[in-house]
Amino acid sequence: MMGHKQYMSIYPLMLVVNLMVFLKLKVYGFPVPMTLVNDSAAKGAVCLDGSPPAYHFSPGFDSGVNNWLVHMEGGGWCRSTEECLARRDTYRGSSTKMKLMSFSGILGNQQKSNPDFYNWNKVKVRYCDGSSFTGDVESVDPGTKLYYRGARIWQAVMDELLEKGMKNSENALLSGCSAGGLASILHCDKFRGLLPESATVKCLSDAGYFIEAKDISGADSIRDFYASVVATHDSAKNLPSSCTTKNSPSLCFFPQYVVPEMSTPLFVLNAAYDSWQIKNILVPTSAKSDDWDDCRLDIKKCSASQLEVLQGYRSEFLSKLPGKGSSTGMFIISCYAHCQSGSQATWLSEGSPVIEDSSIGKAVGDWFYGRRVVQLIDCQYPCNKSCANSTDE
Template sequence: MQKFNFTGVFSSKKEFNPGFYNWNRVIMRYCDGASFTGDVEKVDPATNLHYRGARIFNVILDELLAKGLNKASSALLTSCSSGGLAAILYCDKFRAKLPATSQVKCVPDAGYFVHVKDISGKYHYEKFFTKIVKLHNSEINLPSSCSSKMKPGLCFYPQFILPKIKTPVFVINSAYDSYQVQNILAPEKADSHDSWSACKLNISNCSSSQLKRLQEFRSDFIKILRSGMGRSILNSTSRGMFINSCYSHCQTRNQINWLGDPASKLDNKLLQRCSVTGFMRETQLS
């Protein structure tokens, strides 16, 4: 099993993680491929795979509650990429399991996947999400506020989920998320002439027209994020965000991004400082 690297928000060293270094940290191994939403009774006979991510999440959470999480004064549900998406999908369920007096927030890192057209004018990534939901029988574990009104595959997109989430949420993402550029904006199926491969690998290789398209993607991302937060972000006491323009995917576990990368500063504040301030201020007011 791969060893987990305890850096960034998970670091136990005060000089590297002054806001959370002395918190109890639990790493929930991600292994189901569907952001912990899978729930299929039958084992796949061809591969012997079990699609039971939702059961794994619930069992681990129940065990943690029995070990003392039920007495937590503050709790943070966070992860990156598909784990960041899980932090959104399970946000209110996680909050409901903890005491009403607990300060709870969900912090998705690089988990805000956006539903936008790719370079071919189609939604190829939506088909990917739809296949995941069908394979894992995820619909039964998606927020009913979304799945009762939209196609289940769309309920993997935070923009259709966050407006109904009641628990405080602090979104960390790049507006030029490298994974989303490579798989949502310019996936291989949409790039029939393979004109985006070099650009996706290193944006310094992008042509002027490709850079313009990247900037349009950023504008779409920001617009969708603002509307999808569900309320005025400027006046909200339960919504916050740290959105930079780094061409990256996942930042809270990267020690350089978390504490010391000048390129990640917003209003002269680093990612770590904004996250700590956002967590403490918003949960105290909520």
């Protein structure tokens, strides 16, 4: 049994630890418990390992009780049995490995740091299928016990949120980061169709505008990668038909072929030098040479010739965005970053990255509420000195 003196000596330490946890949450967000989806097994809506899918829910309050922000988690894709097996027993493939999550940035609940969305109902949908919520394979190999059910997960989560009050939405925003940002594009018009016609419904893709481009060796590595994802998860039937009726289904994993046919307003938040795209589309492991090792990890270490290649990639990226006359909102910054809406440091705070004196949080809010046209495209790297707080996640 612990003695009185021992207890007294530990007690101040406990206070310090609790204070540190409190301060961390105050800076980085507030904790939100995880909810498992009801009756998911009956619907066949399960993670790669067969466990129930999950989400984190923070109820809206005051004027935001009928407004909903649904944010889809990212985390890459798996294109083969081997890659999906590698994910299956991690939090990328099993809800049994997931933990408490903190909400910040666009999911924050403080008016000062998130003025347009702070009191909305906020949801973060966990990502455990490896297909941007598009897969649907009925059969399960008894050897691997892998479930490819991303599309069913998406529908099961939406059904549950509708019953929780989302069916009464006045304003709604479907957002996501990386693979979740791509999912917010692929599911955008479906999301619009679930909600009242009278509701204002829009979508936000953060670091999800992946482009079809050749790598530095001239190969179509990203196109081949997405083709394998679509084949493995049998995703074709769940991709937007407005795209698949005109293109090969694997091309419909690229927003450049999907966005022009969308009917729901979209905001594209992306770095022109997106760190994931540089590392995996332009300079993937299969194509890189040793002299690219430092550059692909840190743009400040690129040589003049390498930087010229990156400037060419930026130009190609910009050419595949919707035209400036479109209704699409844009915030395309020249930072070396990936995913910027979920961090307070990049969303809206002192020192946040800006374009034309506008932070990301202000730009998205102005666009959603129609206060102004927002199509901000930054100058070339290294012109923007506000990139210090940009994230590479």
